[in-house]
Amino acid sequence: MAAPGWSERARELLQRMNSFHGAGSPKGLCLPFMVAGQQVGHMPQSVAQRLCQYPAVFSVAQGDKAAACVELNKQLASFEERTAAVQGVLKELKEQQAFPCLKEWREELYNVMPYFCDAPLFSMERAATPLLGVKRYGAHLNGYTWRNGQMFMWLGRRALNKPSYPGLLDNLAAGGIASGLGVRETLVKECQEEACIPASLAAQAKPVGTVSYTYVGAHGGIYPECQFVFDLELPEDFVPQVGDGEVQEFYLYPLHKVKEVIGSSDFKPNCAMVALDFLIRHGYIQPDDEPQYAEMVEGLHRTL
Template sequence: MAASAWSERVQELLKRMNNFHEHGSSRDQCLPFLVAGQRVGSVPALVAQRLQGYPAVFTVCPEPRRVKLHPQLASHEQRTAAMGQVLTELRDLGAFPCLCEWRDEHYEVMPRFCDPPLFSMERVATALLGVRCYGTHLNGYTWHGGCPCMWLGRRAPTKPTYPGRLDNLAAGGSAAGLGVMETLVKECQEEACIPPTLAAQARPVGTIRSASPCGQEGETYLQGAEPSSIGAAGGNQAGSNWAPLPHQLTPPTDLELPEDFEPHVGDGEMQEFYLWGLDEVKNAIASGDFKPNCALVALDFLIWHSHIQPHHEPNYAELVEGLHRTL
């Protein structure tokens, strides 16, 4: 692929993965979500309309436009229980199709990763409240014939999201009670049969941030919901029927694997693994074959390890900035 075409496609990917903050996105149709005076998410107007039906849990304010968790819910346990009751009822009512993918897996909700969690909630519902989610992705690399190579996985065809797409060697969201490295070791063992002692040698190498309204997936998240008029004259304005994806903060980790190590399919999340040279990985990032957020992790690896350099890539600064936007 020509260098200019590659650069253009990757910039388009970066913009798409962070376009929640762009002009004309659904951002203006979302209401800040506050818990104990701290902002933890962005609620689409259509979701806020449904939450008005639960005044003991949510306060939806038209001016200034915002959604608050009821102040009487003062503890982690109280908030978690109340949130669970609302989400379970919305699931049983078929209010939002995303809730049909219920996983019985909780994510912690906090303003920043280092903050104490304010409550936890069902994973698939995080998109409805636009809360920030955390996870970890592994760039597994080795040397083959004196050249650096990366191990990549291909997602199983049964995966509910991005089936059959390229993925990092191992990855997963941080469930409630698990830290970054605990999550990484767990996912490495489950997905790629990487022994815990080897996975524990991985090292975090920064963070990647993304926040994007759902496109086609957003229509699935909110299909069948009624237009909202909260804080918006005219009701169903452009973008008001889209939900933001969870704001994602991903700390990539790098792990140099022994040259004779080979990952194996574990729990069925992946269907196979490939050992590719870095040029192959670079081309795949722009091909559309990657799960989008995993493409960003691979791109960060290529920059971090100087396979993409400023004197060869004229848009180097834009690529770096696109990976590390403040959310």
């Protein structure tokens, strides 16, 4: 069989990153995770069984006609109470080595809410979100520049000691939005930390939309993620520098080479989606040339 062409590989990338919506998804077997009467996640049954061994915090509720759901104990009424109770359970599960994803515990808190615009209901350890299937938010930067009238894009290569996707290509700067931080604030911080982009330059980054998707991870965890995307035109003489060591090296790629690595196993998948969105928004990929164009734009922007 011939190797799949670029369109086919890009399509497979989007299908993989939206596997929660695809054939064979565990979606139908997940229980809605409810906090204060609002759904904030999708919980795999194996996780629900384990969490319900802590009935002061988690319990399965069965409505009249509604299907079962997992509820956070309603007596946990404040942000602080919920955060402390959930974090206590998760720490115990981590010590028991109950779930593989908890090995990546970072002591970094993410806010949990039905939508990004809502007040957070509680916050929780970043590494544990796939167990509850709650939404995660991040900020990603497309850094581009010009050489002889041609557009080029800066990409980073992740350090080999990163717990996730070591050694793969990444956007110029990117990071998750931790509890208490704003979108642009996160971006400017990551620009400084990862690529030594000074705050004055990072401040010129333009927000241009989001990329959103839900995938099922290796251990059955659920990852509904929304990345706020920024474009930053860099001066011709600017060269990013390795900062906190999360990136080992930077490359300046012409757009045809960026396109080539999208859908290859060398590019961290969600970063490849951000780069694909860039190529579409900048007219490098055109609807009359790319048969999958309409489906690609849809696949980059799934409703969480």
